[in-house]
Amino acid sequence: MLSDEERSEIEEEIRHYARKRGASVEALMCVQRRRGWVDDETLKEVADMLGMSVGELDGVATFYNLIFRRPVGKNVILICNTISCMVMGYENILAHLEERLGIRLGQTTADGLFTLLPVPCLGACDRSPVMMVGEKLYPGLTPEIADEILREHGWRG
Amino acid sequence: MEGLTEKPLTGHLKPDGEALDISEYEGYGGYEGLRKALRMGHSEIQKEVKEANLRGRGGAGFNTGLKWSFVPMGKDAPRPKYLVANADEMEPGTFKDRFLLERNPHLIIEGMIIASFAIEAETAFVFLRWEYTLAAKRMRRAIAEAYERGYLGRNMLGSGFNLDLRVHVSAGRYICGEETALLNALEGRRAVPRSKPPFPQTSGLWGRPTVVNNVETLSNVPHIITGGAEWYRKLSRSGDGGTKLFGVSGRVKRPGLWELPMGTTAREILEEHAGGMADGFSFRCLIPGGASTEFICEEGLDVKMDFDSVQKAGSRLGTGTMIVLDHTVCPIAALHNLERFFAEESCGWCTPCREGLPWVARLLGAIEDGEGEPGDIETLREHTRSLWVGKTYCALAPGAMEPLKSGLAIFREDFERHIREKGCPSKRERG
Ligand SMILES: Cc1cc2nc3c(=O)[nH]c(=O)nc-3n(C[C@H](O)[C@H](O)[C@H](O)COP(=O)(O)O)c2cc1C
Ligand code: SF4
Ligand code: FES
Numbered sequence: 343m344l345s346d347e348e349r350s351e352i353e354e355e356i357r358h359y360a361r362k363r364g365a366s367v368e369a370l371m372c373v374q375r376r377r378g379w380v381d382d383e384t385l386k387e388v389a390d391m392l393g394m395s396v397g398e399l400d401g402v403a404t405f406y407n408l409i410f411r412r413p414v415g416k417n418v419i420l421i422c423n424t425i426s427c428m429v430m431g432y433e434n435i436l437a438h439l440e441e442r443l444g445i446r447l448g449q450t451t452a453d454g455l456f457t458l459l460p461v462p463c464l465g466a467c468d469r470s471p472v473m474m475v476g477e478k479l480y481p482g483l484t485p486e487i488a489d490e491i492l493r494e495h496g497w498r499g
Numbered sequence: 500m501e502g503l504t505e506k507p508l509t510g511h512l513k514p515d516g517e518a519l520d521i522s523e524y525e526g527y528g529g530y531e532g533l534r535k536a537l538r539m540g541h542s543e544i545q546k547e548v549k550e551a552n553l554r555g556r557g558g559a560g561f562n563t564g565l566k567w568s569f570v571p572m573g574k575d576a577p578r579p580k581y582l583v584a585n586a587d588e589m590e591p592g593t594f595k596d597r598f599l600l601e602r603n604p605h606l607i608i609e610g611m612i613i614a615s616f617a618i619e620a621e622t623a624f625v626f627l628r629w630e631y632t633l634a635a636k637r638m639r640r641a642i643a644e645a646y647e648r649g650y651l652g653r654n655m656l657g658s659g660f661n662l663d664l665r666v667h668v669s670a671g672r673y674i675c676g677e678e679t680a681l682l683n684a685l686e687g688r689r690a691v692p693r694s695k696p697p698f699p700q701t702s703g704l705w706g707r708p709t710v711v712n713n714v715e716t717l718s719n720v721p722h723i724i725t726g727g728a729e730w731y732r733k734l735s736r737s738g739d740g741g742t743k744l745f746g747v748s749g750r751v752k753r754p755g756l757w758e759l760p761m762g763t764t765a766r767e768i769l770e771e772h773a774g775g776m777a778d779g780f781s782f783r784c785l786i787p788g789g790a791s792t793e794f795i796c797e798e799g800l801d802v803k804m805d806f807d808s809v810q811k812a813g814s815r816l817g818t819g820t821m822i823v824l825d826h827t828v829c830p831i832a833a834l835h836n837l838e839r840f841f842a843e844e845s846c847g848w849c850t851p852c853r854e855g856l857p858w859v860a861r862l863l864g865a866i867e868d869g870e871g872e873p874g875d876i877e878t879l880r881e882h883t884r885s886l887w888v889g890k891t892y893c894a895l896a897p898g899a900m901e902p903l904k905s906g907l908a909i910f911r912e913d914f915e916r917h918i919r920e921k922g923c924p925s926k927r928e929r930g
Contacts, residue, residue: 358665359687360579360705366687367670371629392687405689406670408629420630424591425790426748426822428836462673462840463790464630465588465597467748467820468755477632 344387348372352391362392366402370409379410407461415450415457417495420474423460426467435471438485442492442499455496503528505734506742507722508715509758512602518637521644524605530650532721536613537658539724541572544617548720550728552740556595557585557676557713558789558817559894560739560806563720569700570618570708581709582620583685584611584717586627586634587669587676590789591840592822595744596714598756600627600634603718604641608664610717612650613724615662618710623664625714626681629671638666673844677893678711680846691848692893715744737762737805745804747773749823750780756820762808765821766800773823780825784909788817790837791898793905815901829923830910834903835863841899852896855886859903866914869922876914880907 344352351372355365369388373380380388380403389399403409421436436447439458443451450457466472469481473491480491492499504510511527513519524530536544549564571577584607588596599607607625615623627635642664645651653661672690674680679693682704703709719741723731732740739761745768746756752774759768765787769775776782784796787804793814795802802812809816824833842856859882862875883904886896907914916924 358663359685361686363687364685367684368668371668371670394687401689402687406672408671423836424840425786425833425836426592428833429749429822429824429828461630461671462589462844463591463593465594465628467592467594467822468746470748470754474630479630479633 344373344384344391345376348376349391352388356392363394363398366392366394366399367406367409370399370403374410378416379413385411413450415454417455417475418457418459420459420461420464421447422462422464422466422470422472424463426463427470427472430470432471432483435473435483435485435488438488439492442489442497456492503722503726503730506758507726507731507734508599508603508606508718508742508744516602518602518604518641519606521605521641521648524603528725529605529721530609530648532724533609533612533616533650534656536616536724537656537660541617541619544613544724547728548617548723551719551723551731552728552738553716553719553723553731554739554806555713556715556719556743556818557678558590558791558815560816563712563716566700566712567614567618567710569698570710571701572619576619577707578619579622580618580620580707581704582611582615582618582623583678583681583704583709583711584623584625584714585676585678585681585711586625586631586714587673587681588631588714589628589673589676590791590818591837592748592786593789593818593820594746594748595756595818595820597631597634598744599714599718600631601637604634604638605645606718606721607638607714608641608645608650610720611664612645612655612662613720614710614712614717616660618708620708620710621661621663623662624685625664625666626675626685627666627668628675629668635666635668642666672846673840674846674893674895677895680893681711682709689846691846694892735761735805737803738807739805743804743819745772746820747823748820749785750777750825750827751775751823752777762803762805764801764803765795768804768821769800769823776823776825780827783824783826783828783830785824786822786902787814788819788821790822790840791815791901792817793901794909796909814905827925829867829925830906830913831863831867831917831923834906834910835860835867837902838863838899841895845895849892849896851886852891855882856896856899858882859886859899866917867923869917869920871914871918873918875918876907879903883907 352369355368471483472481553563554560675690680690684690699709838860842860847853883900888897
């Protein structure tokens with residue numbers, strides 16, 4: 343069930359678009375910010391608010407890389423895997439993270455603490471390799487710095 | 500005139516990395532361009548920007564004033580009209596719009612207001628990628644400041660002109676940066692491109708006249724109005740007006756971003772500003788303007804970085820942010836990385852791109868891993884033809900073919916050795 347707070351936030355977003363469906367992405371993100379992902383039941387409620395069918399809104403949701411229709415870990419790690427970061431050796435950082443967390447790209451740790459995902463260019467190529475954890479950018483990665491970042495987010499290794 | 504500098508985009512930035520707030524921005528002459536614009540007519544503004552020869556910094560280089568001039572004007576024009584600042588920056592190797600969004604948000608806002616006024620748009624959006632969280636925070640704060648001082652909202656500065664400006668945060672898909680896909684995204688649809696014509700300037704968001712401009716493009720507008728077209732053109736060392744944010748990433752001494760005259764040579768940017776190659780690394784080649792441009796080698800480095808010159812040299816200025824490949828990077832692996840990106844980000848709307856790009860990426864992966872076959876090079880070459888301009892619905896696929904097409908020529912020997920020796924020769928040599 344959408345909370346009152348979620349409802350009013352979505353209604354506020356809707357006000358800024360010529361038609362309700364314009365607020366699709368913002369509405370889905372409203373939900374995801376609080377719950378980590380968007381489940382079927384909530385998606386249906388949002389679709390009703392936007393005057394869209396479930397199929398239409400799900401079509402929008404699944405189009406985007408960063409709208410999650412399945413549960414993710416408490417911390418989503420987005421590691422840049424495109425060209426400048428490749429030149430600067432992101433592959434070593436990725437291998438290091440996979441080893442530390444015991445998961446592969448696309449997976450979530452058993453304790454639900456981390457999900458590891460790839461992301462295209464984070465627009466910080468002069469500080470490559472880079473990743474985000476949650477909403478924060480971490481540039482200039484080395485294996486040691488990556489360990490520190492994991493610890494900052496609750497990893498005990 | 501207060502605030503006019505050789506570096507209109509970055510001349511007054513704070514050294515501590517914070518954004519200029521509204522008072523600081525006004526202190527450097529900020530919002531003077533807007534006051535002046537409000538005294539000019541719409542067509543006078545359009546004319547000034549057109550004569551400044553400001554060319555679109557999103558990569559295509561279309562004359563901005565000319566673009567605006569296609570918007571229907573006057574009392575019979577369809578309304579409301581819209582302006583969108585394209586801040587979806589996701590072209591691999593590109594990090595210039597983030598810089599402006601984080602450090603000089605009011606410059607973008609002022610540019611957007613002037614552009615909106617010039618086309619009589621009453622609603623404007625900043626279309627921002629989700630990952631730019633700091634930019635979102637700073638843009639929103641700056642927008643609130645601009646509302647407070649009466650630069651936005653109803654009857655702006657007593658001019659009778661109304662403008663609402665909002666940040667729309669997207670959710671991660673490269674194709675959203677393509678201007679017609681962006682419009683579908685803003686309408687809450689799957690962000691696949693639309694066919695052109697009709698062009699957005701006549702039928703864009705919700706079918707209304709809409710202009711989509713890149714963040715850096717719009718940032719040039721206030722100074723064009725304040726300093727005039729002639730002054731602006733003279734900032735450049737070539738036919739294209741103004742300055743450009745040029746960037747370098749890769750194994751150079753000082754990776755970074757610099758505002759320099761349009762037409763500065765690639766060599767000067769690389770050697771003087773980026774400090775040349777980092778110790779222990781030698782130069783192999785570079786991609787001049789983001790992932791979807793053709794490679795340039797040593798002998799091409801004296802090219803002037805402006806739209807026409809780079810085109811004449813067989814590549815594209817693109818976003819003006821170069822990626823340097825050094826001798827330790829396997830060019831096949833680099834091409835594989837580039838094409839995998841494009842394959843994953845294809846929106847899937849048209850068959851050649853949806854089917855072709857994954858195939859290209861798979862072939863490159865196979866060659867990289869030593870499983871390539873002699874016919875693969877020809878197959879790749881065929882794709883550079885079948886996915887070229889005009890063969891697909893939008894410019895994503897042809898853009899993807901630019902580095903591949905030039906890579907097949909420049910790295911011919913690397914391709915052949917990978918296939919013949921069943922693996923990467925340099926990896927083997929390095930052990
Ligand atoms: C696949 C694709 C992605 C694009 N992404 C962006 C982008 O992130 N930002 C941008 O300004 N332009 C992008 N463009 C170019 C836009 O379609 C459009 O030309 C540009 O925003 C126009 O602004 P300008 O005239 O100021 O350059 C992209 C184009 C394509 C084909
Ligand atoms: S070329 Fe690719 S990205 Fe563009 S419309 Fe076709 S499938 Fe979509
Ligand atoms: S390629 Fe990784 S931040 Fe740009």
